[in-house]
Amino acid sequence: MKKIVLSLAVAFATATGLAQEVKYTEYDLENGLHVILHQDNTAPVVITSVMYDVGGKDGDRARTGFAHFFEHLLFEGTENIERGEFMKIIPANGGTFNANTSQDRTYYYEIFPSNKLELGLWLESERMLHPVIDQIGVDTQNEVVKEEKRQSNDNRPYGQILSAVGENLFKVHPYKDENIGKMEHLDAATLEEFKSYFDKYYVPNNAVLVVAGDIKIEETKKLVATYFSEVKRGPDVTRNFPKEEPITETIKAIKYDKNIQIPAIIGAYRLPGQSTRDAYILDMISSYLSGGKSSVLYKKMVDEQKQALGVQAVNLGQVDYNIFALFALPQGEVSLDTLLAEIDEEIIKMQTELITERDYQKLLNQFENQFVNSNSSVAGIASSLATYHLLYGDTDLINSQLELYRSITRKEIRDVAKKYLSPNQRVEIQYLPNKEDQ
Structure with missing residues (x-):
């Protein structure tokens, strides 16, 4: 019944040209983490999510695909979460999760019953505060990424269209490289290179935390402070990508x-x-x-x-x-x-x-x-x-x-x-x- 009511509400809003205002609260922690809270108590559901300002375009062009690699790697485990347990904890508590990476950003999120808000915040703070980045995890996810590339790009009809466009449309900007990266780059990367990449980009001042759903704003602010305030600010990320010359001939x-x-x-x-x-x-x-x-x-x-x-x-x-x-x-x-x-x-x-x-x-x-x-x-x-x-x-x-x-x-x-x-x-x-x- 709730789905029917929601569908009717969307249809009515569209037909009348009306869209309900989305109210939110936003602020920064001292470590630079931007926080956005949206309260909607119509259903007992809450989403905790972090978007990092890092994507396929970022990093050494001899080490492409690191952002997408970390989309997988940061589910491996942390100092307080055993290897492989991250993805078990969420469904065991009635939740779902996912992550995705574009050329410009990486997005992680969990959807829980609202009484699991604190768990969602803890998980994302663990990912940011002290993930375990070791050779076992790197080797494991290297194989996962290779299989994903085979299925999504190499062996799927028309799966290389976007890479064909990128490599021909861009000559100097990093958009020329595939978001998933070159497998030989990942194979050649050292553990220290992965750790350095994390230290540079996965810092609170390069991210936004969004908590939305069945929450109370002031209580959520306290929980956010509890779980994220101790994360240390990282160096500010600066970008100076080369500019493309206009195309004047086909x-x-x-x-x-x-x-x-x-x-x-x-x-x-x-x-x-x-x-x-x-x-x-x-x-x-x-x-x-x-x-x-x-x-x-x-x-x-x-x-x-x-x-x-x-x-x-x-x-x-x-x-x-x-x-x-x-x-x-x-x-x-x-x-x-x-x-x-x-x-x-x-x-x-x-x-x-x-x-x-x-x-x-x-x-x-x-x-x-x-x-x-x-x-x-x-x-x-x-x-x-x-x-x-x-x-x-x-x-x-x-x-x-x-x-x-x-x-x-x-x-x-x-x-x-x-x-x-x-x-x-x-x-x-x-x-x-x-x-x-x-």
């Missing part, structure tokens, strides 16, 4: 994938980072082009002209540079060049004409729906609070971001499409079956 590349039979075409653009206004406008452009079966490209190329098995435009948000990528799979004997030409035809229309008022309102409705849905669960709210603070520098985007989208005009959509989405500003990748299969 870059053509070929990538082979032994796991596919149907080729694909990719057109990728390197664009301003996710916190810029233009990045928000490009979100709307990507949705206009391929946001669902009623979108421009899907209707034209899949439904009507039957040229493509699938077509997509994606604006991948990142801190330093976004990736705007076009992707299509041909149907029958349709050439890859034809697919790209058909996509470009629709982009040219966007560059020269205003989208219709009806399409504009449809876009606004889509983003309102996404916004409301993202804040319809405690887990979603916790992730959004951490992300907006750490990666955007503005926690209150959880309440104001929808207004930002609403403020975008049809003229801005046209102008931004014209500014960034020309063929001479992109990488074109033919993603083909393995040479041996030709």
Whole structure:
């Protein structure tokens, strides 16, 4: 019944254009840990989460993949938690957990019954305060990461698309390297290198702690102080990544994938980072082009002209540079060049004409729906609070971001499409079956 009521509430909020304000309290501990608390007593659930400002782009380029490696390694155990017990304690207490790593950040979280709040805080403080980083753990997780890479990248159809885009779109910025890293880099790394990486990035002043759900603010503040105040502040992390030169002539590349039979075409653009206004406008452009079966490209190329098995435009948000990528799979004997030409035809229309008022309102409705849905669960709210603070520098985007989208005009959509989405500003990748299969 609660799920039905929640679904109706989300549907009503979307239909009326209303989104309930997310209230939160935020402050810093003396050691620099940023804390965000959100109280929601509608269900006896609490989430404890920590987002670290470290991702695939960070660290020595001869040692790629360390952030993703630590996503796994920091579940190994601590001075007070035996090896392998971390992941047993959580389900034994009615909880669930997960972690994920992007190029820009690493996120750990646990969801517990609210009477286990203190346990969740203890676990995350243990991870930060004194994890056990030893050769046994490194060797164990090295094999885990290798298997993940085999399953997710090496042996999965189209699993190397993102790496193909990264290595061709970026020449000097660390976004050029796979988030999961190179296995030879992990194999060559010493235990001291792993320890040094932890000491540099997994410090309280490089992290945000979010506690959300069935809590009492003042009691939670005391618990946070109890478990996190003794963690020592680390050196401030400074970044000075090299800047990419603008793309002014089309870059053509070929990538082979032994796991596919149907080729694909990719057109990728390197664009301003996710916190810029233009990045928000490009979100709307990507949705206009391929946001669902009623979108421009899907209707034209899949439904009507039957040229493509699938077509997509994606604006991948990142801190330093976004990736705007076009992707299509041909149907029958349709050439890859034809697919790209058909996509470009629709982009040219966007560059020269205003989208219709009806399409504009449809876009606004889509983003309102996404916004409301993202804040319809405690887990979603916790992730959004951490992300907006750490990666955007503005926690209150959880309440104001929808207004930002609403403020975008049809003229801005046209102008931004014209500014960034020309063929001479992109990488074109033919993603083909393995040479041996030709």
